[in-house]
Amino acid sequence: MLTQTPSQTVGPFFYDALIAPGKPFIPTLVRDGVQGQRILIVGTVLDGDGAPVPDAMIEIWQADANGYHNHPADPNYAKADPNFSGLGRCDTVNNGRFEFQTVKPGRVEGQAPHVNVRVFSRGMLIHANTRMYFGDEAAANADDAVLSLVPIDRRDTLIAPLLPSNGLPTYRFNLVLQGEGETVFFTP
Amino acid sequence: MTIKQLLSRINWKGQPKYLHPAYTSTVKRAPQQPLIPLPHTLSELTGPVYGTGNIGPLDHDLTRNAVRNGQPIGERIIVTGRVLDDSGRAVPNALLEVWQANACGRYIHKIDQHDAPLDPNFTGAGRVLTNANGEYCFITIKPGAYPWRNHLNAWRPQHIHFSVFGANIMSRLVTQMYFPGDPLLALDPIYNSIDDEAARQRLISSYAHDVTQPEWALGYRFDIVLCGSKMTVFE
Numbered sequence A: 001m002l003t004q005t006p007s008q009t010v011g012p013f014f015y016d017a018l019i020a021p022g023k024p025f026i027p028t029l030v031r032d033g034v035q036g037q038r039i040l041i042v043g044t045v046l047d048g049d050g051a052p053v054p055d056a057m058i059e060i061w062q063a064d065a066n067g068y069h070n071h072p073a074d075p076n077y078a079k080a081d082p083n084f085s086g087l088g089r090c091d092t093v094n095n096g097r098f099e100f101q102t103v104k105p106g107r108v109e110g111q112a113p114h115v116n117v118r119v120f121s122r123g124m125l126i127h128a129n130t131r132m133y134f135g136d137e138a139a140a141n142a143d144d145a146v147l148s149l150v151p152i153d154r155r156d157t158l159i160a161p162l163l164p165s166n167g168l169p170t171y172r173f174n175l176v177l178q179g180e181g182e183t184v185f186f187t188p
Numbered sequence B: 001m002t003i004k005q006l007l008s009r010i011n012w013k014g015q016p017k018y019l020h021p022a023y024t025s026t027v028k029r030a031p032q033q034p035l036i037p038l039p040h041t042l043s044e045l046t047g048p049v050y051g052t053g054n055i056g057p058l059d060h061d062l063t064r065n066a067v068r069n070g071q072p073i074g075e076r077i078i079v080t081g082r083v084l085d086d087s088g089r090a091v092p093n094a095l096l097e098v099w100q101a102n103a104c105g106r107y108i109h110k111i112d113q114h115d116a117p118l119d120p121n122f123t124g125a126g127r128v129l130t131n132a133n134g135e136y137c138f139i140t141i142k143p144g145a146y147p148w149r150n151h152l153n154a155w156r157p158q159h160i161h162f163s164v165f166g167a168n169i170m171s172r173l174v175t176q177m178y179f180p181g182d183p184l185l186a187l188d189p190i191y192n193s194i195d196d197e198a199a200r201q202r203l204i205s206s207y208a209h210d211v212t213q214p215e216w217a218l219g220y221r222f223d224i225v226l227c228g229s230k231m232t233v234f235e
Helices: A138-142 A152-158 B197-201
Strands: A038-046 A056-061 A087-091 A097-103 A114-121 A128-134 A170-172 B003-007 B076-085 B095-100 B125-129 B135-141 B146-148 B154-156 B159-165 B173-178 B218-221 B224-226 B230-234
Touching: A038 A056, A038 A114, A056 A097, A087 A097, A128 A152, B095 B135, B125 B135, B159 B224, B173 B224
Parallel strands: A038 A170, B076 B218, B076 B224
Antiparallel strands: A038 A097, A056 A087, A056 A114, A114 A128, B003 B230, B076 B135, B095 B125, B095 B159, B146 B154, B159 B173
16 A cells, blocks of 8 residues: 555635635535525534634535435436535634535435534644534434444534524534534544 | 445554644644544545536646736746555546645735735636546746744745545545755644654655756656545455
8 A cells, every 4th residue: 555645734824725716615515406405504613722713624525415426436326416516615714603505415325314524724734524413313313323433422512403593494513623522523 | 245345544654643732723623532433435435526627727827827917926836746546546537726825935815924925926726637647737836935933933844735635535635745855844843743754755745857847847746645545345
């Protein structure tokens, strides 16, 4: 096996190259005609002092509403929703907050609906990976093989509650990098 | 017996740890709990797919993609290399996003307060896709070193930031490319956050005379090796 290229921090100066208007990744994963339930995912990135992290970048990757991915490794590739991008990217300039417009993903290989989440920031030499699950999917979450790997007293850090809302269903997923309530992170 | 597709995992021996106190910003941002190995389901075996339609004709040329009233100032360079997975296979259609300081060591970003001039003809941002052989190439200006406030008289070595999307989301990589012979490397806590010498060397480009073009630009080669190569397992 070849030696893998190590990670280095995204640093503080990525905004104009990775986030600014005209770049390929945006916090909106849906286009008109998208299938399924549109939702919002909102959250705040917090450091070990509980302070918001205003210079992070969050990326999400998820299946479409039917549980399909627009990628050839998925046997249902051809059926993936053409109006759904699967990948979203958002900054946290607004006091550590991020917001994605997406759809509630379908089940993938029998797993509970979930969203893959990555956090990059200044002060993180390598990004952190996690998964967001949905607070209104208690039965599916209870059976999920990945959640079952997580110590039971830390599972809540991965389950986003459904917030009261008059508009789109909105789930809150805070990312706590360190300390009390630290989000569970996975290794790829 | 069933056949299962798996991906090679990240090798932590060659990666920085989250907590590296010499880089002071890691102290409050480093996760402290043990990481849990993520099973590789279709959520991990997949990822965004790009084609040339996603890339503009000047996206790979940072010396031309932000021109307003002339050419950017500084030493024009060509950066090329291959994106491979750790089994040695080429990764075609990998998307590379790059960003960097200008020749004076100043980023376009509004929070960069370094007292060095902006270049009206250079934003220091570009992107490029790898071809069928995993090769990429972009043209830019050699970035300057710049000061940061991590410790007294702290200067970052000259570097170009890379964001890479490979064949699946598990291979996602953000890193920095350095230049050979830079005396600041030995003093840089970000570069030195990696203990393993062979892995650290992966971050240093090599001068490539075969890439250098006469009367025009020096060439550097920087190959990138991603985790997440496909492995077939029989169970």
